[in-house]
Amino acid sequence: MFINGVVIVLQEILEAALMLSLLLSFLHYINRAYAGQTYMRRTWVTYSIVIGVLFAWIYSVNFSRVSEAFDYVGLEITNATIHSLSSLFLICIAWLVPSREHAGFQLNSGHRAQLLTVCMIAVVVLAILREGSEIFQFGGGVLGRDEATSILSGGLIGAGIGVCTGVLLYYALTGLPARLSLRACTLLLALTAGNMASQAVLLLTQADWISYSSTAWSSESLLSEASVVGQLAYALIGYESSPSWLQVGAYFIGGLFVLVSPISRTAWVNKAHWD
Template sequence: MLLTSVIIVLREVLEAALLISVLAALRQMQGGSRRGLLWGLIAGLLASLLIARNMGAISEMADGVGQELFLAFLHGVLYLALLCIGVLALRESSHTVLMGVLMATAVTVAVSREGEEIILYISAFQQHDDVRSSLYRGSLIGLGIGASAGALLYYALCLLPSKWGYRAIFVLLTVVSGGMILQASGLLIQADYLPGGRVWDSSGWLPEEGVAGQLLYAMLGYEATPAPAQLWAYGGSVLLMTSVLFWQWRRNGSTA
């Protein structure tokens, strides 16, 4: 239970921590206030409690697939927020209130999504006295590792020269946003809103349940058995993000 708790909580915390770190580094490079990120973190924690408490009712909606549709919606909102953040970051108006609102929204959605998963996981096992200690210790370890990884990424991005720092941030935003759509499409397949199938099976050498698989899931949305619809959705989302950012960069003649 200790190792399981570490891996599960680490996966969820790492997803949110990496995103927050990238957004915080972007705000730091722009010289803008990071207060919106803090408010987004607080709002996300509160929202995760609310969602976890009402997940049973949410799951019963839409003929029993309410949970999948709701979580897919959150991933879609996060993707759109990251897309708009990338565009604004390449414009002269990148220090506007809108940027702060979008960043706060992205953090709120990311933290509420991952926090809800952690709360539900802990709630499912904390009543068992024989595993409670391992559950809490593993969760704290996973939380600490994930937060530390996010902090290291933040400082690494801030230490890069401005030109390369911006490029690294835009690459990470693109990868993370693509992972959001990959996960959203997987949820829609579970809800029978998209066709299933299997393009390949890499579970033999890189299982999703392993440490490496869980970390890749957190960073890239890794799927050992992706369906064709997931790959199309992932490719389309990455292409859209890349095209929009490149168009805005060329339009402004940015040196980022």
């Protein structure tokens, strides 16, 4: 029971924590690259977490009602919508992060900074809504049971590992030299956007809204999804050992939209101020 608590909470917390670390690393990059011109605050993070937790709780108490909608595939459809929106907002973030290509660009002019903050809030709220609702559902089922202490201890260990991995990822990303940090951030952003799109496709396939496509490959023997590394890879880059062709396509398209953004070109192609 203890190990179930660890695995379930770790999966959910790790994904949300890594997403938050990634966004905060982007903020750090903007504040470093545009020092003196602008300073994007991080106060929204607390509000986003509170709003996300509130939405997650509302969603979890209405799970049964939601699941009955759309001919009993309501949960799949709602989760697919949440994943699609997350992917969309992540792509928007990639296009809104100011790049060095915009000579004389002022982040504070216009509504770019506000739009960027709104997109980041949306991504965090959606991540916590998605992952938090499952933790609430899990916690609700555990309370009052004999094994509650053992499961909750497992949950705490899982949450601790997830949050600490997020903290270390943030400091690792922000501690890198500027160009390397931006490269890692944009790459992770592309992988996360692709992962969200791929998850949306998987959920829509499960709901039978999209017809099933054949399995593209199976790498279960190389890296099992159930292993610790497999779980970390799932949370970080959306690793699946046997994805369908449609999932692979969605992953590719989601990632591509990020990789063709100006900030990605700044990180990977153009000569920037740090060269």
